[in-house]
Amino acid sequence: MRKEFLPFSPPFVGEEEVEAAVQALRSGWITTGPRAKEFETAFAARLGAPGALALSSCTAALHTALVTLGIGPGDEVVTTPITFAASANVIEHTGARPVFVDVEPDTLNLDPAAARAAVTPRTKAILPVHFTGHPCEMDAIHALASEHGLAVVEDAAHALPARYRGKLVGSSANPVAFSFYATKNLTTAEGGMLTGEPTFLDRARVVALHGMSRDAWRRYERGGSWRYDIELPGFKYNMPDLLAAIGLVQLRRLEAMQKRREEVVAAYAKAFAGHAALEVPVRRSHVDPAWHLYVLRLRLDRLTIDRDTFLEKMREQNIGCSVHFIPLHTQPFYRRKYKLQPDDFPVAYGNFTRMLSLPLHPGLTDQDVADVADAVLEVASRHAR
Ligand SMILES: *Cc1c(COP(=O)(O)O)cnc(C)c1O
Numbered sequence: 001m002r003k004e005f006l007p008f009s010p011p012f013v014g015e016e017e018v019e020a021a022v023q024a025l026r027s028g029w030i031t032t033g034p035r036a037k038e039f040e041t042a043f044a045a046r047l048g049a050p051g052a053l054a055l056s057s058c059t060a061a062l063h064t065a066l067v068t069l070g071i072g073p074g075d076e077v078v079t080t081p082i083t084f085a086a087s088a089n090v091i092e093h094t095g096a097r098p099v100f101v102d103v104e105p106d107t108l109n110l111d112p113a114a115a116r117a118a119v120t121p122r123t124k125a126i127l128p129v130h131f132t133g134h135p136c137e138m139d140a141i142h143a144l145a146s147e148h149g150l151a152v153v154e155d156a157a158h159a160l161p162a163r164y165r166g167k168l169v170g171s172s173a174n175p176v177a178f179s180f181y182a183t184k185n186l187t188t189a190e191g192g193m194l195t196g197e198p199t200f201l202d203r204a205r206v207v208a209l210h211g212m213s214r215d216a217w218r219r220y221e222r223g224g225s226w227r228y229d230i231e232l233p234g235f236k237y238n239m240p241d242l243l244a245a246i247g248l249v250q251l252r253r254l255e256a257m258q259k260r261r262e263e264v265v266a267a268y269a270k271a272f273a274g275h276a277a278l279e280v281p282v283r284r285s286h287v288d289p290a291w292h293l294y295v296l297r298l299r300l301d302r303l304t305i306d307r308d309t310f311l312e313k314m315r316e317q318n319i320g321c322s323v324h325f326i327p328l329h330t331q332p333f334y335r336r337k338y339k340l341q342p343d344d345f346p347v348a349y350g351n352f353t354r355m356l357s358l359p360l361h362p363g364l365t366d367q368d369v370a371d372v373a374d375a376v377l378e379v380a381s382r383h384a385r
Pocket residue numbers: 056057058059060083084086087129155157158178179180181191192
């Protein structure tokens with residue numbers, strides 16, 4: 001058994017990130033400015049995105065996108081219950097109603113057929129989440145959206161870098177939101193990016209910074225004017241240069257970090273292949289997942305313990321695991337407000353009761369990966385039915 005506890009997902013930053021942050025601090029400009037601009041340009045270029053807007057979080061990016069689209073009270077936005085709270089909370093923030101629909105049994109992504117069935121005259125947008133970094137069926141989602149004149153706002157918090165039919169998530173014209181939270185595939189400690197059309201992002205930039213028609217950086221440039229206009233009561237969602245400096249380094253390391261994630265996934269797949277009690281994550285043939293999470297599903301009929309106990313046994317083996325996600329329709333706020341039952345979305349709820357997330361990050365050594373796999377196999381065989 002492993003001697004030291006293996007944390008689930010420590011941040012993966014090195015001396016280069018430290019150096020870049022220190023340089024930014026010493027540069028004389030620490031909040032949003034030239035580095036944030038450079039990060040936006042480099043990020044858009046890396047994805048082939050029409051444009052990019054650096055923000056304080058993915059939550060901020062999603063909220064900004066919905067507000068810029070004009071979504072508000074009386075509107076409905078179709079989304080998935082298998083996601084982090086932010087995806088639906090931002091819909092609530094606009095005054096619109098999140099309409100949950102069930103997920104596909106293999107990917108656990110929003111089911112386009114269920115989304116179609118949920119469209120009403122009040123529906124304004126679809127908010128798909130690329131769960132674990134496996135892209136949603138975007139062809140079906142865009143087809144549904146264009147039939148009904150709906151916007152598509154993608155939650156790509158897990159999906160950097162992911163490809164759907166050869167195209168990188170974030171390279172499309174619709175708004176796509178990325179997260180640079182501490183545990184995400186690319187981190188700035190906290191941060192996010194909104195990609196989309198430049199004309200849309202110009203309006204989003206105003207929404208995300210006080211509703212101010214000129215940003216502070218330009219105001220303080222030589223030749224800049226002290227005048228500004230408040231066009232609407234906007235938010236305070238800008239990304240400081242201090243964090244953009246870290247993001248620029250992480251972006252250069254993205255490919256190497258991604259390669260390591262893929263190696264870890266391959267090692268897990270090999271270790272768990274053909275095991276009666278373990279279901280490994282799927283990968284549809286037309287996508288390249290970003291592998292943000294490794295969600296293992298237990299065949300509970302083959303085990304004498306439930307998922308929660310399995311997780312405890314993993315901790316006893318000194319392996320930190322987690323669960324992504326507690327379905328949103330079972331959370332008190334959403335359950336009460338919309339009078340939802342766990343079985344309203346049986347695929348989402350049924351899979352929730354049997355899934356756990358194993359450590360998956362670029363900092364894992366081959367020994368760490370072997371320790372995780374051994375612990376899973378040990379717990380599964382000791383509690384086999
Ligand atoms: C992390 C996460 C978010 C929120 O990202 P922040 O950058 O922390 O705001 C949104 N959606 C999903 C699916 C996430 O995992």
